[in-house]
Amino acid sequence: MTLADYRKKRGEPLIREDADDAHDDKHPSAMEYVQIGVILAIITAVEVALYYIDMDFTLLVTLLCMLSVVKFSMVVLWFMHLKFDATLFTVLFSSGMALTFAVFAVIIAVQRGSLT
């Protein structure tokens, strides 16, 4: 039997609720997208401003990284719709990111001397 018949027979929905994204009420509106865009612009301006402020280097790096993480997350969660879409996508993308971060942190640590 086809997958459609199989699902009907078991009383399962044909298309899973959380599978793709099929529900308009879960979409942000155009206005919300623009608002997010404005926030992104502001954060970028703050980052650039911080660049010019004289401060402890470690503090600067921490602040800039935090702000970038916020920007990154907003684009991924809302523009790329990851917040509303299937969890599988989040798992896949996070795996790629986590693996990247882990292995290259090790390489840099080993090669720039902190792990010898």
Add this chain to the structure above:
Amino acid sequence: MAHATATDHMETSTGIDNRKLLMWLFLASDCLLFGSFIAAYLLYRGRSVVGPYPEDLFDIPFTSVSAFILLMSSVTMVLALAAIQRGNVRNMRIWIFTTAVLGTLFIGGQVFEFTEFNHEGLSLSTNLFGTTFFVLTGFHGAHVTVGVLILMSLFVVSMRGGIQQKDSLAVELAGLYWHFVDIVWIVIFTLVYLIQP
């Protein structure tokens, strides 16, 4: 026997569209590509034997503007998707075109920056900075260029009536790729330009 095509319009075991799953897998994989180039840049940062060095060349105001442009192109891209999902083909076309223009502006900015640096004596072979910088940002620029190509292709197909509300997946996939290219630039802008030891 049902007349089911083997690939199109198939119900899937996860309920997720095959092509959307493919795009997310591709993006997860692409993380490692950019991670590798960024790691090479960070590994070699501050180790160039001769100049010019980043602090000699970087024009943060200029690059901030181009970073802003790319960020805004993500906004226009998602507006394009929102439009086609509501069935508004005309607006989708406008927003896609705008995204492509912003992307092209970004590339223009990159080209300008590269030429400026080159005039100041920085090339692939000058030092570690030249090598790692041009290759990293060059690959990113190549990704943006491919993105612009995809957007313009969608635009042309749409002008011939080929994209309707039911075809919004195509725009969604192009959007995912485009946003990815944007977030990579968020990382590069911060790590390469703003954070200079």
Add this chain to the structure above:
Amino acid sequence: MSSIAVPKRSPLSEALKGARHAASDYGSIWSWIATVDHKRIGILYGVSAFVFFVVGGVEALLLRVQLAQPDSSFLDPDAYNRLFTMHGTTMVFLVIMPMSSAFFNLMVPLMIGARDVAFPRLNAFSYWTFLAGAIFLNASFFTGDILSGNLGAPDGGWFGYAPLNLPEFTQGHGMDFWMLGLQMFGVASLAGGFNFIVTILNMRAPGMTLFRMPVFVWMTLVTSFLIIFAMPVIAVALFELTFDRLFDANFFNAEAGGNPLLWQHMFWLFGHPEVYILILPAFGIISEILPTFSRKPLFGYAFVVFSGVAIGFMSWGVWVHHMYTTGLGTVANSAFGITTILIAVPTGVKIFNWMATLWGGSIRFRAPLMFAVGTVAMFTIGGLSGVMHSMVPSDFQQQDSYFVVAHFHYVLFGGAIFALFGGIYYWFPKFTGKLMNERLGHINFWLMFIGFNLTFFPMHISGLLGMPRRIYTYNSDMGWNLWNLMSTVGAFFIAVSVLVFLFNFFRSLRRGDESGPDPWDARTLEWSIPSPPPEYNFKEIPTVTGLDDFWNQKYHEDETGRIVPTLAGGSAEAEAPEEEDESEHGHGIHMPSPSYMPLIASSGFPIVATGLIYDYALVPVGFALILIGIFGWVLEPATEEE
């Protein structure tokens, strides 16, 4: 996407449609060139991989002739370097990986009850890109002056270490062919990886949950994830090398402050997951063979699956064990030593589960089982020498010696190749409808087993006696003579065994006994359809109710707990021969149409590569072909209306 079709029918699109229709005739050569059928793509991969197995084998024989005796001048050092580089590169990228792809292609859709993979044209694109890379790489032999013995092939080793891989140290274009050819394999593998993940996650038959999938499918899934995360890393390493070699960049230029170790990190960050990419499919194959020929379910299915997943994860944490001797320091070496010891554990779990599968089973010593058991035994030996390598102080002695060569041949030949041969014997009946000859199969196995051990076991000894790798000859008074001679004799035994195999293969194709759909009385879905399978695989997509569902349809336990056949109404006649439909039409199942676009797109890559080496004018030509292929692919419908 077929949703974006060219709206009006132009003469061009009519011509293209006609060409696709011509390729639908399964008897024509065009049907092979434009095929998007996973079974045909699998055969293309398998045949190609075997051809290159012979090529790589001849390269090995040449090396062994040179090493048979001390102070030999059969090959000069330059030729020797090129041959061992090509032997290694060929065996890894042109044999084991494509042969594994052959099995992914042939088996995965059948095992999950699907009609094809998720993206049939992407599948074809994988194959043609692989073939383009394989031909491109081997073309390098002819770029020197082959008639005067100057082989143009790459000579930097299959691992291409910096700075040796730079122009100052490797003259000629050999390494350019290597770095660009490998990129093509990367593209092909990536495409395949994406395709199989989507296929396995999305196209399973109703009722086939992930934990009702055959182990081979699980191993394909894990391997595919390893591929999509590991290939980008080597792609970057190769891009960096390309920029250094062609455009004078400084990634590995020590004078400019570059660090040759960057190459090693990148290469082995890819390279270690790569070796698991090479072995996991083989583990999957024997996980199918052992239960069938023991007439018992796989022992500890969940453990075998989870250990495979664990191996996938852990493979990312061990790469520095290839670099113990590069001076990274105690902390790095110790940390990776620990992770490397740990990764032996999940593999050990599998070995025990396989042994427990055989234990108490009703064993039939058919050819596939011989190879499967051989795999387990040989891989265990290779694994043990691997554990010896994981010990950092031991490795300082063993690194760059023949002990390493012994280790990896035991795991890759004794492990992967034996399993792949087992897979060929096992599944040959499914795709040809004929059985391979048992007696010849046993002769093949024993010759190969004896030859293999005779070739590679002595290398443990010569390695520990200090014989370094990658030397073209050696002095007579080093104490290595006997071991090398034994290895060379063994290598020729292997060659004979391969000839026996080929004889068996072709003879069976022509006049093997008819196999029927299920000659081995096996457990998984592929045996429930005719041999060879029809184009559409399953007349009706099966509904799966458990693990080893096909077996459960054939047999059940009676009151005393014995396994007895399930009589009429059971699906031993799931696809009765009289229902076999010779014609492709009239069954109402529309398969994706053939397409030339993947081949067109693939053909652009070698042109770009040739252009980068010889004449930049070719580069845009190549890119144009890639673009034309891709645009044609996106714009044509996946399935043409009849």
